[in-house]
Amino acid sequence: MLQIKNLSYVTPEGKTILDDINLTVDKKFVAITGPNGSGKSTLAKIIAGIIVPTEGSILLDGTDITGMTITERARNGVSFAFQQPVRFKGITVSDIISIAAGRELTLDEACAYLSEVGLCARDYIDREINESLSGGELKRIEIATAFARSTKLTIFDEPEAGIDLWSFQSLIKVFERMYEKTNGSIMIISHQERILSFAEQIILLSAGRIAAVGSKDEIMPMLMSSELKYECARRV
Amino acid sequence: MNGLNISSDKLDMLSKISVMAENLSGAFSLRVDGSPYAKGSSANVTITAKKDLPGIDIRVKDGTVGEKIHIPVILTQSGIKDLVYNDFYIGENCDVEIVAGCGIHNHGHEDSAHDGIHSFHIGKNSKVFYSEKHYGESAPESGKNIMKPTTIVEIAEGGYMEMDTVQIQGVDNTIRTTKGKLGDKAVLKITERIMTDGEQYAETRFEVDLDGEDSGTHVISRSVAREQSKQLYVSNVNGNNKCSGHTECDAIIMDSASVSAVPKISANSTDASLIHEAAIGKIAGEQLVKLMTLGLTEKEAEDRIINGFIQ
Numbered sequence: 214m215l216q217i218k219n220l221s222y223v224t225p226e227g228k229t230i231l232d233d234i235n236l237t238v239d240k241k242f243v244a245i246t247g248p249n250g251s252g253k254s255t256l257a258k259i260i261a262g263i264i265v266p267t268e269g270s271i272l273l274d275g276t277d278i279t280g281m282t283i284t285e286r287a288r289n290g291v292s293f294a295f296q297q298p299v300r301f302k303g304i305t306v307s308d309i310i311s312i313a314a315g316r317e318l319t320l321d322e323a324c325a326y327l328s329e330v331g332l333c334a335r336d337y338i339d340r341e342i343n344e345s346l347s348g349g350e351l352k353r354i355e356i357a358t359a360f361a362r363s364t365k366l367t368i369f370d371e372p373e374a375g376i377d378l379w380s381f382q383s384l385i386k387v388f389e390r391m392y393e394k395t396n397g398s399i400m401i402i403s404h405q406e407r408i409l410s411f412a413e414q415i416i417l418l419s420a421g422r423i424a425a426v427g428s429k430d431e432i433m434p435m436l437m438s439s440e441l442k443y444e445c446a447r448r449v
Numbered sequence: 450m451n452g453l454n455i456s457s458d459k460l461d462m463l464s465k466i467s468v469m470a471e472n473l474s475g476a477f478s479l480r481v482d483g484s485p486y487a488k489g490s491s492a493n494v495t496i497t498a499k500k501d502l503p504g505i506d507i508r509v510k511d512g513t514v515g516e517k518i519h520i521p522v523i524l525t526q527s528g529i530k531d532l533v534y535n536d537f538y539i540g541e542n543c544d545v546e547i548v549a550g551c552g553i554h555n556h557g558h559e560d561s562a563h564d565g566i567h568s569f570h571i572g573k574n575s576k577v578f579y580s581e582k583h584y585g586e587s588a589p590e591s592g593k594n595i596m597k598p599t600t601i602v603e604i605a606e607g608g609y610m611e612m613d614t615v616q617i618q619g620v621d622n623t624i625r626t627t628k629g630k631l632g633d634k635a636v637l638k639i640t641e642r643i644m645t646d647g648e649q650y651a652e653t654r655f656e657v658d659l660d661g662e663d664s665g666t667h668v669i670s671r672s673v674a675r676e677q678s679k680q681l682y683v684s685n686v687n688g689n690n691k692c693s694g695h696t697e698c699d700a701i702i703m704d705s706a707s708v709s710a711v712p713k714i715s716a717n718s719t720d721a722s723l724i725h726e727a728a729i730g731k732i733a734g735e736q737l738v739k740l741m742t743l744g745l746t747e748k749e750a751e752d753r754i755i756n757g758f759i760q
Contacts, residue, residue: 261742283741292742299739302671302699303757312753313743358743 214239215260215366215398220269222255230255232421234269238366238400240413242392245402246436247418253402254296256418257368260400261293262286273366290365290397294358296374298351300343306354307338313358326357329390331383348375356387365397373405381405409433453487455479458554462523466550466582472519478505480522483531494518494545504534504566507547511540511572519548522565527557527592532564541572541605550582553594553619562595569600571635574607581612585619593621600627604635606661614641616651617759624652631692633661639668642759645678645706655684659692659721668696673755674706682710688721697726701758 215238222231231252245253258264260271262283270279278286301309310323318326324334330353340346342354352375359367372388373381385407391399392411401408409415415432417425425432453473455463459481460470473479476494479486488496488505493513497506507518524531539545555561571577585594596616604610616623629637637657645651657666666686674680686694700708714723732754740750 263738263742283738284744284746287742287744295735295739299733299735301736301754301757303760304753305757308753308757309743312740312745315744362743 214274215400216272217256217260218270218272220256220259220271221267222252222259222264223267230421231259231266234423236416236423236426238398238414241395241398242412243398243400243414243416244409244412245400245416245418246404246409246432247424250420251418252421253418254370257293257370257400257402260286260366260368261291263293287364292359292362292364292367294355294367294369294372296370296402298342298348298355300346300351302341302343304342305338306340306342309342309354309358310361313361315362318361326361327354329360330354330357330387332357349377349380352376353380353383353387356384360391363395363397367395367397367399369399369401369403371402371404373403373408406433406436409436453479459523459525462525462552462554462584463521465584465586466521466523466552467580468519468521468548468550472517472548476507476516476518478507478520480520480531480533482524482526483529491516499534499536502534503532504536506536506538508538509540509543509545512542513540514544517546517548521549522551522563524551524553524555524561524563527555527561528559530560530562532566534566535568537567537569537571537577539569539571539575539577541575543572543575543577545576546578546580548580550580550584551596551598552583553585553587553596555585555587555591555594558590558592560592560595562597564597564599566599567601569602569604569610571602571604571608571610573605575605576609577611579610579612581614583614583616583620583623585621587619594619595622596620597624598626600625602627602629602637604629604631604637606633606635608632609636609638611638612640614639615643617642617644620649620651621647622650624654626654627656629655629657629666631657631659631661631664631666634663635661636664637666639666641668641670641672643670643672643680644675644755644759645672645680646675647678648676649678650680651678652681653683655686655696657684657686657694659686659688659694660690662691664690665693666695670696670698671700671759672698672708673701673703673759674708675703676706677704678706680706680708682708682712682727684711684725685713686715686723686725688714688716688718688723690718691720692718692722694721694723695726696724698728699726699758700729701755702729702731 478488712725
């Protein structure tokens with residue numbers, strides 16, 4: 214269970230990005246949505262330890278992780294899939310999946326994770342995670358590494374961004390399977406209605422504050438009717 | 450062990466440059482502390498000592514396929530200045546692998562130096578894979594390990610050479626010069642990987658003349674410069690015919706190191722197609738963060754990125 218208490222973030226320039234966020238995530242599948250600039254990615258990065266909040270605390274299964282480094286949080290069960298996956302020269306797909314799993318995987322094990330995201334393992338396992346891979350391929354590899362970690366909490370920052378329509382269909386299936394298999398919480402930052410529609414809980418952020426928290430039946434109509442609708446629809 | 454009496458410390462030094470005891474059989478040459486130590490020939494490969502100069506002539510018969518030749522050099526005593534000339538004469542239609550390398554163990558106060566001048570004459574339609582690993586180790590305050598390898602390559606029509614050089618550790622000062630002259634349809638592919646630290650200095654100079662029609666070269670240099678070390682990369686590719694040339698220099702710079710890249714490409718034919726790419730920069734912060742979110746510490750992430758980069 215993830216608890217966020219009185220969390221705020223003000224940039225060094227004095228701009229408030231998050232303002233007194235209080236949140237408890239105990240569901241298996243939670244989506245965070247909201248307009249651009251509402252603070253979604255900042256919140257995810259604060260949970261992963263990449264950004265240090267100005268105020269407030271974060272507890273994971275009762276342990277205060279606020280003062281922990283990125284590495285310590287990762288080792289304590291936080292995974293974070295980037296919106297823009299990082300490229301590396303000389304690190305292969307098989308290397309990154311083994312790093313994620315925390316041990317050297319056998320070829321079969323590494324291939325199983327790639328198959329989960331619909332990549333033909335034989336074609337990808339020895340490839341470097343460099344410019345030769347497309348944005349969609351990188352994104353799927355990013356998701357495979359999250360699969361390999363299978364931690365208490367996995368955060369995906371806009372998994373649908375930068376992937377083509379075909380990949381999007383497969384992405385939906387991946388999350389459906391991940392939902393069946395996971396023992397922890399999956400938190401997805403998304404604008405995509407189809408992803409939001411199978412979240413058990415939706416958190417709506419607006420201008421750095423929580424505008425609403427509820428089930429999809431409660432939140433989805435708000436998205437469709439509110440001013441947010443235009444913003445969300447435009448992004449899809 | 451092939452009747453060779455090699456002490457364990459020498460074998461240990463050989464292993465650092467990827468040469469094992471079992472490699473010292475068939476056609477091979479081992480040079481220790483500035484003198485020939487042992488050599489052998491095979492049915493197709495003859496290795497003989499030069500008469501007028503220090504060094505050896507390696508002659509590979511036409512049609513030799515699948516043979517592997519090891520010619521390591523090690524220096525275990527401080528203060529040795531070793532200069533050696535090795536000439537390779539590769540016949541036609543061959544496919545051979547040559548493993549060279551130099552390991553220096555310097556625990557004295559004087560500088561140790563090895564200058565290897567290697568000339569390759571590659572016959573028509575022959576393929577040569579050549580690898581060279583440089584390694585140095587020394588106690589603090591001991592003399593410097595200095596290596597100045599020169600490789601001169603001439604490739605006849607349809608010939609192919611792949612050269613793979615590695616210098617990861619312990620060489621204080623190095624100037625590597627590689628010169629190539631290519632005939633019709635000849636290809637030269639060079640990959641070098643260098644890591645320097647402390648006060649080390651590494652300089653590499655490539656000069657390739659693409660003289661033949663449809664000749665080609667691809668030079669890839671990947672390096673990491675740490676602490677106060679300095680590196681200089683100079684390449685000069687001349688396209689004198691219908692040909693293609695591609696050089697890329699990619700360096701990671703850390704601490705207070707400095708790296709310079711001086712690429713030059715010259716086309717002397719309208720059908721020459723030449724490309725150079727050079728990039729120097731520190732490790733991207735997002736790469737470190739990504740690996741840390743997978744559970745590595747910052748130091749582990751840095752090592753992983755560097756090792757991948759120059760592997």
